[in-house]
Amino acid sequence: MKGAQQTTLRDAVAITGVGVHSGKPVTLTLNPADDDAGIVFQRVSADGSIEREIRADVRAVTATELATVLGDASGPLCSTAEHLLAALRGLNVDNVVIEIDGPEVPIMDGSAAPFVDALDQAGLTSRALPRKYIEVLKTIRVASGEALGELRPYNHGFRVEADIEFKHPLIGKQSMALDIEPVSFRRDIARARTFGFMKDVSKLWSAGFALGASFDNTLVISDDRVLNPEGLRYPDEFVRHKILDAIGDLALSGHPMLAAYKTVRGGHKLNHAVLSALMEDTSAWRVVEAKPETKPAAEPARRIRGHAEVAPALAAAAYGPDVS
Numbered sequence: 001m002k003g004a005q006q007t008t009l010r011d012a013v014a015i016t017g018v019g020v021h022s023g024k025p026v027t028l029t030l031n032p033a034d035d036d037a038g039i040v041f042q043r044v045s046a047d048g049s050i051e052r053e054i055r056a057d058v059r060a061v062t063a064t065e066l067a068t069v070l071g072d073a074s075g076p077l078c079s080t081a082e083h084l085l086a087a088l089r090g091l092n093v094d095n096v097v098i099e100i101d102g103p104e105v106p107i108m109d110g111s112a113a114p115f116v117d118a119l120d121q122a123g124l125t126s127r128a129l130p131r132k133y134i135e136v137l138k139t140i141r142v143a144s145g146e147a148l149g150e151l152r153p154y155n156h157g158f159r160v161e162a163d164i165e166f167k168h169p170l171i172g173k174q175s176m177a178l179d180i181e182p183v184s185f186r187r188d189i190a191r192a193r194t195f196g197f198m199k200d201v202s203k204l205w206s207a208g209f210a211l212g213a214s215f216d217n218t219l220v221i222s223d224d225r226v227l228n229p230e231g232l233r234y235p236d237e238f239v240r241h242k243i244l245d246a247i248g249d250l251a252l253s254g255h256p257m258l259a260a261y262k263t264v265r266g267g268h269k270l271n272h273a274v275l276s277a278l279m280e281d282t283s284a285w286r287v288v289e290a291k292p293e294t295k296p297a298a299e300p301a302r303r304i305r306g307h308a309e310v311a312p313a314l315a316a317a318a319y320g321p322d323v324s
C-alpha cells in the first residue's frame with residue numbers, strides 16, 4: 001500500500017537560480033528529513049552554518065504581498081516559497097529540510113516544474129510512520145470584495161477549484177477544478193508559470209519588486225498578446241498557475257489536506273486568510289492518520305461519508321490511475 005506512509009527524499013539535491021524580486025543568485029538544497037519533521041527551511045550562511053530555522057506553517061507567514069513570505073519575530077527568512085511548496089505537496093513529500101543561502105526561493109522558470117525535476121532526481125522514499133492529514137470537517141469561507149475563498153469537507157483527497165476573471169482579451173474568465181495527486185499535478189499544474197502585465201512591471205520595479213523578472217521566469221502580457229516568444233504552455237495557463245499557488249499556500253497547513261478548496265478571483269492573501277480562519281476554528285478540522293496496512297483495501301466502511309479514518313485506498317490513489 002504505497003503512499004500511506006510518510007515520505008522524504010532519498011538523496012539531497014541542490015537547485016540554483018535567482019530571486020524574482022531581489023534579482024540575486026540563490027542556492028537551495030533539499031535534504032531528507034525524519035518522520036514528522038514536516039517542511040523545514042534553514043537559512044544558511046556562506047560557510048554552510050545554520051543561521052535560523054523555520055517550519056513551513058501558516059503561523060510563519062509574515063507577508064502575502066505578491067508572494068508568500070515566511071519568517072518569525074526576528075524578521076523574514078525566505079519569500080516566494082509557494083512554487084516549491086506546491087511541488088512538495090503535489091508529489092506527496094511529507095518531510096524535507098530546505099537549506100537556503102539567500103532571502104528568496106529561486107524563481108526558476110516561474111513554475112513548479114524545475115522543483116518537480118529536482119525531486120525526481122533525488123527520488124522519494126517511504127518512512128515508517130503513517131502519513132498525517134488535515135481533515136476539514138466544516139466549511140470555512142472568506143469573502144473580500146469580489147474575491148472568495150472556501151475550504152469544505154471532501155472525502156476523496158484534495159481538490160482545488162479556481163475561477164479567475166481579468167478584463168483582458170487573453171485571459172477573461174477561466175475556470176478549472178481537479179483532484180490534486182502526483183499524476184494530475186505533474187501533467188496539469190506543475191508547468192504553469194507566474195504571469196504579470198507589462199504595464200505593472202515599472203510599478204513593481206519602482207517599489208523594489210520583480211528585479212529578477214524576465215521572459216525566462218514570468219509570462220508577460222501586453223494589452224493584446226503574450227510577449228514571451230514561446231507563447232503559452234497551456235491555453236489556460238493563468239488559472240492553472242492560480243491552482244499551483246493555492247496548493248503551495250495551503251501546504252502551510254503543515255500536512256496534506258482532505259478538503260476541497262474553491263478560490264474565486266483569489267491570490268496569496270486570500271489563500272492565507274482562509275487557511276488562517278480554518279486553523280483558528282479548531283472545531284473545523286482535525287489531524288487524522290492514514291490507516292495501517294493491515295486493513296483490507298476493499299473494506300466497504302471506507303466509503304461512508306464522514307468516516308473518521310483515512311482509507312489506505314485514498315492515499316494509495318496518488319499512485320493509481322488518473323481520474324481527473
Ligand SMILES: [Zn+2]
Binds near residue numbers: 082083241
Ligand atoms: Zn505563483
